[in-house]
Amino acid sequence: MPIQVLPPEIASQIAAGEVVERPASVIKELIENALDAGATFISIKVDEAGKRLMEVADNGKGIAVEELPLSIARHATSKLSTAEDLFSISTLGFRGEALAAIGSVARMTITSRVSGVESGARMRVEGGKHHQPEPVGAPVGTVVRVENLFYNVPARLKFLKSDRTERRQIDDVATRYALAFPGVRFQLDQDGRSVFHTSGKGDRRETLGTLYGVEIARQMLEVMAEEDALSIEGFISPISLTRSNRREIIFYINGRPIYDIALSTALLQAYRTLIMVGRYPVAYLFLRISPELVDVNVHPTKAEVRLRNPNQVFSGVQRATKRALLAHTPVPTANGSADWLHGGWESYTEKGGQHSAIPEARSSDTLTGNHEKTMEFAKQIPSGKQGQVESMRTPILRLIGQIASTYLVAEGPDGLYLVDQHAAHERVLFEKLMGQRFAEIEDGDQVASQALLEPIPVELSPASARLIEEQLPVLNEFGFRIDPFGPRTFLVRGLPTLLSGMDPAAALRVLVEDFEEDEAPLQSETEARIVARVCKRAAVKAGQVLSPEEQRALLIDLEKCQSPRTCPHGRPTMIHLSVDLLERQFGRRGAR
Ligand code: ADP
Ligand code: MG
Numbered sequence: 299m300p301i302q303v304l305p306p307e308i309a310s311q312i313a314a315g316e317v318v319e320r321p322a323s324v325i326k327e328l329i330e331n332a333l334d335a336g337a338t339f340i341s342i343k344v345d346e347a348g349k350r351l352m353e354v355a356d357n358g359k360g361i362a363v364e365e366l367p368l369s370i371a372r373h374a375t376s377k378l379s380t381a382e383d384l385f386s387i388s389t390l391g392f393r394g395e396a397l398a399a400i401g402s403v404a405r406m407t408i409t410s411r412v413s414g415v416e417s418g419a420r421m422r423v424e425g426g427k428h429h430q431p432e433p434v435g436a437p438v439g440t441v442v443r444v445e446n447l448f449y450n451v452p453a454r455l456k457f458l459k460s461d462r463t464e465r466r467q468i469d470d471v472a473t474r475y476a477l478a479f480p481g482v483r484f485q486l487d488q489d490g491r492s493v494f495h496t497s498g499k500g501d502r503r504e505t506l507g508t509l510y511g512v513e514i515a516r517q518m519l520e521v522m523a524e525e526d527a528l529s530i531e532g533f534i535s536p537i538s539l540t541r542s543n544r545r546e547i548i549f550y551i552n553g554r555p556i557y558d559i560a561l562s563t564a565l566l567q568a569y570r571t572l573i574m575v576g577r578y579p580v581a582y583l584f585l586r587i588s589p590e591l592v593d594v595n596v597h598p599t600k601a602e603v604r605l606r607n608p609n610q611v612f613s614g615v616q617r618a619t620k621r622a623l624l625a626h627t628p629v630p631t632a633n634g635s636a637d638w639l640h641g642g643w644e645s646y647t648e649k650g651g652q653h654s655a656i657p658e659a660r661s662s663d664t665l666t667g668n669h670e671k672t673m674e675f676a677k678q679i680p681s682g683k684q685g686q687v688e689s690m691r692t693p694i695l696r697l698i699g700q701i702a703s704t705y706l707v708a709e710g711p712d713g714l715y716l717v718d719q720h721a722a723h724e725r726v727l728f729e730k731l732m733g734q735r736f737a738e739i740e741d742g743d744q745v746a747s748q749a750l751l752e753p754i755p756v757e758l759s760p761a762s763a764r765l766i767e768e769q770l771p772v773l774n775e776f777g778f779r780i781d782p783f784g785p786r787t788f789l790v791r792g793l794p795t796l797l798s799g800m801d802p803a804a805a806l807r808v809l810v811e812d813f814e815e816d817e818a819p820l821q822s823e824t825e826a827r828i829v830a831r832v833c834k835r836a837a838v839k840a841g842q843v844l845s846p847e848e849q850r851a852l853l854i855d856l857e858k859c860q861s862p863r864t865c866p867h868g869r870p871t872m873i874h875l876s877v878d879l880l881e882r883q884f885g886r887r888g889a890r
Contacts, residue, residue, distance in 0.1 A: 307402070310372060310426050311451060314399035316598035320458055321348025321447055322467035323599060324404070327396035328442050329475045332356035333482065333553075334377065334389045335440065338498060341485045342472055347461035349447055357439040360412035363419035366431045369408065370423055372398040385590045390554055395598070397442075402426035403454070404447045410440040425450055462768065469493055469760045473509050474548060474555045477582055480505040486760075492785050493760045506533060506582070511757040511786070513803070514539070514580070519626050521583060523618035527591055528611060530618045532583040536626055537569065540577035550584045551592060557601050564612040568619035583615065695853050697846070704840040706849050713876040719844065719852060721865035723837035726855040728866040731776070731794065731833065746795040747777035753791045756803045760786055762810040780806070800836045833866055 304312070318324055325342060332340045335358025345351040361369050368374050375394030378384065384392070400406055401423040411418030418436030422429045448454040458464055465488055476484035476496045483498025496505050507515035518533035532550075547562045548555055569579050593604040605611050695708035695715055706717040758766065763786040766773075773780055777794030790802035838844065844852070856862045856871065865871055881887040 307426055310398065310402040313372065313395065314403045315454070317395050317399040318403055318447075319599075320467060321352060321464050322471045324348065324352050324400055324444055324447065325354065325468050326471045326475075326599070327391070327400065328352070328354035328444075329472065330390035331396065331442075332358055332440070333475070333479060334391050335359045337439065337482060339483045339485075342487070344465070344468055344486070344488045346489070347464040348468055349455075349458070349461070349464070351443070351445050352447070353441065353443045355439065355441040357437070360418075360438055360440055361408070361410040362412050362415075363410075363431050363433075366408060366410065366419055366421045367428055370397045370401045370406075370421075370426075370428055374398070384595050385593070387589055387594055388552070390600070392594070393598070393600075398426070400442075400444055401428070403451050404449065405445040407443040407445075408440065409434060409436050409443075411436045411438050413438045462764070466761050466764060469764070473760065474550075477502070477505055477509055478550050478553050478555065478584065494786070503533075510759040513757065514759075518580070518582075519622045521618050521622045523614065523621070525614050526610075527588045527607075528614050529586040530583060530614060533581065534565070534583070534619055534622055535580040537573050537579075537623070540573050540579055542577065544578045546580040546582075547578060548582050550582075551603055552586060552589065553584075554594070554600060554603070556603050558603070560608065560612055561615060564615040565619055568616050568623060581619070583619075585611065585615070587611065694857065697850050697853055699846075700844060700849055702841075703843045706844075706853065708853060710874075713874060713878070713880060715872050715874055717853065717856070717872045718840070718865075718870070719842070719849075720837050720840045721869055721871040722852055722856050722862075724833045724865040725859055725862060725871055726852065727833040727837055729859050729861075747779055747792040748795045749779065749792040750790065750802060753789045754802045755783055755787050755789050756806045757787045758806070758810065762807075763788070765810055766806065778805075805836075 317327065321344070325344070325348065329340060329342070332354060335356060337356035337358035339357045341355045343351070343353045343355075365376075371394075373394045375392060377389045378387070378392045378394075397406075397408075402425065406423040407420060408423070409418060409420040417433045419431040420434045420436075421431040448458075468488065469486070472484065472486045473494070476482075476486075476494070480496065480502045481498060481500040483496060485495040486493040494509055496508050503515055503518075503520075506518065517536055517539055519536055521530060521532050521534055523530045544562060547565060549558060549561045550556065565579065565581055565583070573579065587605070591606040593606075594600055596602055596604050693710040693712070695710050695717075698707040698709060700706055700719070704719060706719055706722075708715045708717060766780070766788060767782060770780060770782075777792070779790070779792030781789045781791065783789040788806060790806060793800060793802060793805060838852075863871055878887070
């Protein structure tokens with residue numbers, strides 16, 4: 299093929315691909331435009347995960363009718379005129395690409411009015427071409443309506459994820475901007491239902507409460523620091539509030555949410571040894587840096603920036619977070635062992651060396667790896683075959699006692715066993731609940747549920763609420779009695795009998811966490827996860843004194859388990875010190 303210049307429609311579609319990847323990118327750009335126009339009220343309406351309709355209305359300064367056609371031209375912007383301006387940018391947009399991009403891959407209608415003129419104007423755009431603007435009555439401000447996204451780029455449509463995921467992306471984007479601009483009133487509706495609306499009163503903690511729930515807002519610690527050219531403010535979670543992923547670590551630079559792995563690493567450093575390996579804090583941190591020290595023009599979606607003095611910014615973040623944490627966190631009583639406690643199982647085995655860990659308790663036992671085992675087990679129940687894999691079972695153990703109110707000491711046929719009571723109880727609960735579920739499903743029943751004396755309302759963030767709502771049928775089968783109660787609140791009426799006594803709010807929150815990760819988890823995996831999460835919370839804690847009867851009962855229950863040697867999360871429930879090892883340690887063997 300000879301070299302040829304691409305026709306403009308194709309060129310603009312290619313360019314659009316960089317800016318508009320999915321519905322949420324459209325929402326992002328339109329929100330940014332509204333904010334740049336000085337809006338104090340932004341209303342976002344979405345239908346069918348943005349595939350059918352997205353509409354963003356603002357009360358900003360509007361676009362003059364004669365400028366409407368220009369607004370959709372590529373590289374047309376009112377926010378920048380010289381190359382130097384690039385280094386003093388105080389607006390969110392500046393590339394003049396968004397409207398052009400959206401207009402070339404969707405049917406777009408812009409309605410706008412500037413103050414001081416009689417009427418507004420409406421302009422329709424299709425496949426990058428615009429019609430003549432027509433006069434219409436409209437309030438001051440702008441409404442951009444985007445229909446049938448990617449109608450002319452079917453390949454793009456195929457790349458979109460499930461509606462559920464796309465909706466969540468939209469929720470996330472809108473939530474992020476609403477938090478960044480507490481002085482602006484935001485309203486998000488999806489499929490005719492309100493996802494959230496903020497007050498616009500300017501109080502960030504209040505906005506945090508509206509978006510993520512009052513309980514989270516109450517717990518979050520305040521960060522506030524000012525150094526030379528950098529100011530940092532926002533919220534970080536106390537060490538008691540963690541997540542299974544980094545999704546809620548969000549940095550903003552000059553009002554713009556950005557992805558910067560180095561910044562989140564700086565934050566994680568501040569939490570190091572304070573929270574478990576594999577857990578992540580929640581953080582919303584707003585950095586202000588003088589514009590000449592930030593290059594925002596490195597990424598088409600402006601999601602990344604380049605910093606002039608990255609190290610100064612990273613250490614600033616680390617200091618500010620550390621200070622906020624220390625102000626609220628009692629200093630842990632550190633001793634030699636605390637290190638591996640915090641470092642978790644893996645660092646223990648790395649350092650340990652002396653002890654022989656139970657063979658199948660690999661540190662590489664991921665949650666999924668374990669699910670397979672769980673599923674194997676679960677399948678065995680209905681058929682009534684207690685398929686026994688001998689090596690996985692525990693030997694009969696003779697209880698000796700409890701140490702540190704955390705570990706049970708027992709003697710087995712080949713030496714000493716230390717059992718982590720919490721992990722062991724998790725395993726026992728897990729298998730009981732799974733077993734009960736499968737047995738009762740066989741009989742066509744649901745898992746026994748115990749009603750709470752008083753239903754308890756639990757408020758969640760929009761995204762979490764959506765997840766719970768989608769899992770309600772599954773949860774119901776497990777004996778949870780949860781009803782939707784307002785847009786983001788659920789009424790917990792009952793818990794599975796096995797979990798009676800557990801804090802219902804805690805139960806609901808842990809359920810959310812593991813759903814968050816995957817797109818469309820397998821049903822059976824979801825179920826196993828639900829149970830694993832819940833068992834973790836419900837199990838007897840380390841540090842809880844157990845009576846000798848309770849200790850013995852726990853060991854017996856554990857012996858009955860199919861996979862007694864790991865908890866449902868893959869950590870070991872027991873450590874074995876063999877007679878052989880003891881003999882070596884005492885110099886009885888090998889030394890001779
Ligand atoms: P950019 O935001 O990078 O300038 P856009 O393509 O997003 O590029 O928008 C082009 C221009 O259209 C903006 O510079 C602005 O002048 C105008 N515009 C877009 N949306 C709005 C809005 N909601 N209110 C007022 N003006 C707008
Ligand atoms: Mg823009």
